Amino acid sequence: MKKNKDCLINSKGSSKYLECSVCKVREVKVGIESIRVVCWKCCLKNVDPPVVRSIVKSDRPKGWQLMKEFVDKNGDVYHKGKLVPELCGKVPLTDVEKIKSVHKKNKKNRDEKKEKKLVNIYNKKKKKNKKGKKVDKK
Numbered sequence: 689m690k691k692n693k694d695c696l697i698n699s700k701g702s703s704k705y706l707e708c709s710v711c712k713v714r715e716v717k718v719g720i721e722s723i724r725v726v727c728w729k730c731c732l733k734n735v736d737p738p739v740v741r742s743i744v745k746s747d748r749p750k751g752w753q754l755m756k757e758f759v760d761k762n763g764d765v766y767h768k769g770k771l772v773p774e775l776c777g778k779v780p781l782t783d784v785e786k787i788k789s790v791h792k793k794n795k796k797n798r799d800e801k802k803e804k805k806l807v808n809i810y811n812k813k814k815k816k817n818k819k820g821k822k823v824d825k826k
C-alpha cells in the first residue's frame with residue numbers, strides 16, 4: 689500500500705483529514721486506511737441531476753372510487769371504482785364541478801368549526817389561568 693502524503697492535512701486517532709484529490713480545496717474526514725478522497729462537490733459534478741417527476745392531477749373528484757356510480761368524461765361507468773363495460777356510454781356524465789364545489793364548501797365549514805373549537809379551548813384556558821392567579825394571591 690502506497691501512502692499519498694501530499695494530501696494528508698491532519699491526523700487524529702482513528703481518523704484523518706485528506707485534501708480532495710480533484711479540486712484540492714476541501715478537506716474530508718476519512719479513516720486512517722484511506723489514501724485518496726473525493727469531496728461531495730466533485731462527486732456531484734460527475735452525477736446527473738435528479739429527475740423531477742411532476743405529479744399529473746386527475747380531473748376526477750376526490751373519492752370517486754367510493755361513489756356508488758361515477759361516469760367520467762369519456763363515458764366510462766364505474767360502480768364503486770370498478771369499470772362496468774356494459775353501461776359505458778349509456779349513462780349521463782357525472783357533474784364533477786358540482787361535486788368539487790360541495791367538497792370546497794364542506795372544507796370551509798370544517799375549517800371554521802376547527803377554528804371555533806380552538807378559540808373556545810383558548811378562552812377556557814385563559815379563564816382557568818385567571819382563576820388560578822386569584823387563588824395564589826389569597
Ligand SMILES: [Zn+2]
Pocket residue numbers: 708709710711712713714726727728729730
Ligand atoms: Zn473536490
